[in-house]
Amino acid sequence: MSALRELYQQVILDHNRNPKNFREMADATGKIEGYNPLCGDHYTVFVRLEGDRIADISFTGAGCAISKASASVMSSVLRGKTREEAELVFREFQGLVTGTQASAEEIERLGKLAAFAGVSEFPARVKCASLPWHTLHAALNGNSKPITTE
Amino acid sequence: MQSTTVQHGKPVTSDRELLERFEAIRGCRHHFPLLRQRVNGKPLVYFDNAATSQKPQVVIDATLRYYEEENSNIHRGVHYLSERATQAYEGVRVKVQHLLNAAHQREIIFVRGTTEGINLVAYSYGRSSVGAGDEVLISGMEHHSNIVPWQILCAEKGAKLRVIPINDRGEIELGEYEKLLTPRTKIVALVHVSNALGTINPVKTMVAMAHAHGIPVLLDGAQAVPHMNVDVRELECDFYTFSAHKAFGPTGVGVLYGVTKLLDAMPPYQAGGDMIKSVTFEKTIYNDLPYKFEAGTPNIGGGIGMGAAIDYINEIDLASVAAFEHELLDYATRGAEEIPGLKIIGTAREKAAVLSFVIDGIHPHDIGTILDDEGIAIRTGHHCAQPVMQRFGVPATARASFAFYNTKEEIDVFLAALLRVREVLA
Numbered sequence: 001m002s003a004l005r006e007l008y009q010q011v012i013l014d015h016n017r018n019p020k021n022f023r024e025m026a027d028a029t030g031k032i033e034g035y036n037p038l039c040g041d042h043y044t045v046f047v048r049l050e051g052d053r054i055a056d057i058s059f060t061g062a063g064c065a066i067s068k069a070s071a072s073v074m075s076s077v078l079r080g081k082t083r084e085e086a087e088l089v090f091r092e093f094q095g096l097v098t099g100t101q102a103s104a105e106e107i108e109r110l111g112k113l114a115a116f117a118g119v120s121e122f123p124a125r126v127k128c129a130s131l132p133w134h135t136l137h138a139a140l141n142g143n144s145k146p147i148t149t150e
Numbered sequence: 151m152q153s154t155t156v157q158h159g160k161p162v163t164s165d166r167e168l169l170e171r172f173e174a175i176r177g178c179r180h181h182f183p184l185l186r187q188r189v190n191g192k193p194l195v196y197f198d199n200a201a202t203s204q205k206p207q208v209v210i211d212a213t214l215r216y217y218e219e220e221n222s223n224i225h226r227g228v229h230y231l232s233e234r235a236t237q238a239y240e241g242v243r244v245k246v247q248h249l250l251n252a253a254h255q256r257e258i259i260f261v262r263g264t265t266e267g268i269n270l271v272a273y274s275y276g277r278s279s280v281g282a283g284d285e286v287l288i289s290g291m292e293h294h295s296n297i298v299p300w301q302i303l304c305a306e307k308g309a310k311l312r313v314i315p316i317n318d319r320g321e322i323e324l325g326e327y328e329k330l331l332t333p334r335t336k337i338v339a340l341v342h343v344s345n346a347l348g349t350i351n352p353v354k355t356m357v358a359m360a361h362a363h364g365i366p367v368l369l370d371g372a373q374a375v376p377h378m379n380v381d382v383r384e385l386e387c388d389f390y391t392f393s394a395h396k397a398f399g400p401t402g403v404g405v406l407y408g409v410t411k412l413l414d415a416m417p418p419y420q421a422g423g424d425m426i427k428s429v430t431f432e433k434t435i436y437n438d439l440p441y442k443f444e445a446g447t448p449n450i451g452g453g454i455g456m457g458a459a460i461d462y463i464n465e466i467d468l469a470s471v472a473a474f475e476h477e478l479l480d481y482a483t484r485g486a487e488e489i490p491g492l493k494i495i496g497t498a499r500e501k502a503a504v505l506s507f508v509i510d511g512i513h514p515h516d517i518g519t520i521l522d523d524e525g526i527a528i529r530t531g532h533h534c535a536q537p538v539m540q541r542f543g544v545p546a547t548a549r550a551s552f553a554f555y556n557t558k559e560e561i562d563v564f565l566a567a568l569l570r571v572r573e574v575l576a
Contacts, residue, residue, distance in 0.1 A: 003190075004523040008516075008574055016575070039515045039531050040545030062545060064513035065575060122519060 006118030007125070008065065015069035020076045021058040028056075033146035034135030036127055041067045045135045052082050057136070064128050066119065071132035073112050083140055089113070090133055096120070097129045171470035172477075178466055179555040181206040192525030195560045200345050200504055200551035201529050202395045203376055205459070209399055212458035216451050223447055225424055239450050242457035243440070246405050249460050250390060251381040256439035257413065259406040260448050264372040265295040267391025267406035268339065270443060271368050272299035274416040275337065275389075282308035285334045287365075289327075289351070290316040290541055291344045294534045296370045300339060309336070316541060320347035320496040327356065331363045338365055342380075342390075343373035346535040346549070347496025348479075348504030350374075354385050361386065366412060372396055376463070376553070377502050378472045382407050394452065399459030403452035406443070413439050420445040471554045475503035478552045478561065485565040492568070495547050503552035506533075509568075512575060514548040520574050521548075524567040 025031075025046035034043045041063030048056040057075040062068075074093075078086045092106060093113055099120030107114045119129045127149040138147045179185060182204045187194050196204060216238070222231035224239050246258045261267045276299075280286060286300045290313050297311075304311045312335075314327045331338075338360045343350050357367045366388035374380055376397040382390045389412070393404040408416075418425055418436055422445035427435040436442045463471075482505050486492055491510030509517060518530035529549045532539045539545060550564060 004520065004574065007519065013575060037532075039513075040539065041513075041515075042545065062513075064515040066516070125515070125519060128515065 003118065003121050007122055009115045009118060011073070011112060011115035012065060012069040015072040016065040019059075019068055019072035021056075021072065021079075022060065023058045024060055025056060025058045028058075030139035030142070030144075032135055032139040032144060034061075034131050034138075034148075035146055036063070036067070036131055036149040038149070039064065039128070041128060041131055043067070043071055043132055043135060045071070045132060045139055047136065047139050049083070049140075052084075054078055054081055054083070054086060054140075059132065063131070064125075066116075066125055066128040067131050070116065070129045073115070074132050074136065077111070077113060078136070086140065087137075090137055093133055094130065097126050168470070168473060171467065172474050175466060175470060175474045175554050176557070178206075179557070181208070181462075182555055183207055183210070185555060189525040189527070190523055192563075195524075195526040195556075195563055197550040197552060197556065197560070197564060198527045198529050199376075199553040199556075200373060200396070200533075200549065202401070203398050203553055204555070205398055205400070205455075206462050208462055209455050209458045213400060213451055213455040216454040220454075221451070224450055225441075235450060238457070239448075239453050242453045242460070245457050245460040246407075249375075249380075249464070250405075250407055251383050252407050253383060254410060257407055257410055259408065259413075259440045259443045260453060261391070261404050261406050261443075262402055262449070263393035263395070263404035264370055264391050265393075267389075267404060268296055268368065268370060269299045270406055270419045271337075271339075271389050271391075271408070272303050274419045274443075275366075275412065276300070276303040277307075278415075278417055280304070280307050280309050280336045283334060284309040284336045285312050285330075285332065286310070287312045287314065287330055287335050287338045289314040289322050289340055291320065291322070291347055291349060291535065291538050292339070292341050293345055293370065293372070294536070296339050296341060297537070310334075313537075316349075319498050320344065320349045320538075320542075321498045321500075322349075322351055322356070324352070324355070324359075328359060331360060331365060333363075335360075335363065335365050337368060339368040339370070341370045341373070343371075343377070343502045343504075344496070344535075344538070345373050345504070345551075346506055346533040346538045346547070347498065348501040348506065348551075349496060349498035350378075350500040350502055352500070353387065357385055357387050373502060373504075377468070377475060379468045388412055394456035394459060397456075397459055398462055400449075400452040400455035403449045403456050405456075410439065413443070416443075418445070419443050422446045424448075466554065474554050475552055478556055478558065479503040479505065481558050482550065482552070482561045482564070485561060486568070489565070489568050490572070495542050495544065504549060505551070506547045506549045508544050508547050509571065512571060514546045516575060517548045517568070517571050520571050521564070521567050524563065524570075526564055526567055528564075 028046040030047040043061030059071045097119040222235040224236040368389035371392040375392040390407040395401040425445040495506040514530035
């Protein structure tokens with residue numbers, strides 16, 4: 001049970017039930033679809049950049065608890081960050097969920113995102129946690145084609 | 151207990167006889183060494199049989215023995231080992247012929263699996279018989295492997311892929327099917343038992359309906375062969391294909407059955423060694439059936455394992471297996487219907503032991519992870535049948551699929567775990 005509780009932490013369950021920034025965005029400067037063909041998770045991530053700064057992030061779509069919570073936490077953590085800062089968090093988050101980043105300091109720095117540390121024990125679920133991030137990453141890099149995890 | 155009639159197999163006569171057979175089936179579980187393991191500290195409950203079945207010790211032993219004692223290339227050596235391997239491998243063809251009740255050995259073609267069987271027909275029969283403006287007819291519950299090869303063929307030839315609609319229970323609409331059989335229809339390709347819904351299609355009737363229009367029929371038997379008796383001459387189908395690995399045999403080997411008349415007229419699928427009679431740089435004469443369709447060194451070890459699997463299923467008697475699994479399905483269905491918010495996807499009146507479902511507000515992936523924590527293996531996702539998911543308006547389902555070695559006690563564990571899913575996610 002402990003690994004499962006590590007995965008489905010309260011932070012994740014709360015964000016799954018009441019996701020933050022779960023809405024469309026009319027004045028988005030970037031909008032991109034992310035799709036996991038294996039499980040059918042399907043999100044659209046909206047972003048509004050002001051200069052180099054992320055002024056707003058939102059998302060719509062459907063998927064499992066892990067992917068939805070990940071999109072929700074991502075949207076609240078990255079708002080107000082510069083693109084460069086966001087890229088750094090993206091890389092750290094990737095390290096966290098794939099289990100390649102172990103240092104307590106780094107995990108500490110991730111704040112709310114640290115709730116996703118348990119994902120690394122579930123290799124089949126890493127893609128669920130990463131999907132919204134890869135989608136945002138593509139949007140920030142000016143892509144517009146839908147991205148998939150496969 | 152009420153007497154059970156088995157539609158797809160020998161009728162079981164008395165309750166007592168049935169009970170005895172069920173007892174014998176229950177005794178088979180220990181033949182499967184993998185089932186003894188624990189997962190996440192719990193006894194493994196393997197409910198992913200529609201993806202692949204587990205293998206009995208006799209299949210594992212036969213494969214091992216082949217590599218330890220007989221390994222050699224077939225159809226080409228004059229030496230002792232080659233002769234022995236050839237005899238063993240060709241012996242499997244006879245076993246498959248009897249399993250399917252095919253008229254001739256030459257109608258049994260060894261392939262990698264169901265997917266290759268369908269691709270062979272789409273490539274060889276399809277490219278020589280389907281032209282611009284023609285139609286290929288499939289159903290709305292096909293696996294991707296019985297959709298995409300036909301799509302490619304149709305795109306290449308300027309032909310059209312038509313789809314027979316299915317109803318809310320997940321059954322083929324026979325009236326619509328009849329309307330779709332036209333002079334332009336060049337082949338009908340149908341799943342015998344749906345992997346995503348469990349529906350057992352009325353394939354004998356559907357073959358007859360197509361034949362009334364002179365249209366040949368391919369049946370995808372991947373989910374049927376492990377669970378019921380299949381008699382290709384009774385069904386009168388033109389092609390039938392299945393994979394060994396879903397029928398207690400190894401991966402990477404399977405069978406395409408085809409009637410001689412059609413196979414003879416078809417061009418080769420792949421070219422190479424074994425499929426030729428003579429080769430010069432000017433001209434090649436193709437080999438006779440079935441070798442015309444078997445280029446290159448085949449999966450000999452896998453074939454030998456498939457032979458052992460066929461011996462095994464002949465011994466356990468598929469007619470009793472079908473009745474036994476039906477009881478498991480009924481038991482699981484009744485239990486699942488009690489779970490708050492659970493909806494079963496696929497409620498056909500004729501159904502194999504597949505329980506596909508969704509739970510209100512919970513993604514199948516989360517169900518799969520939580521069940522795995524209890525040692526329960528189910529499949530979650532679209533089951534390589536995205537159009538079926540679209541038909542039922544769900545992105546994915548969770549699927550428990552049973553085999554004869556599963557037990558009611560395992561179903562109890564599964565149902566208790568389903569009740570816990572909402573707790574964990576609360």
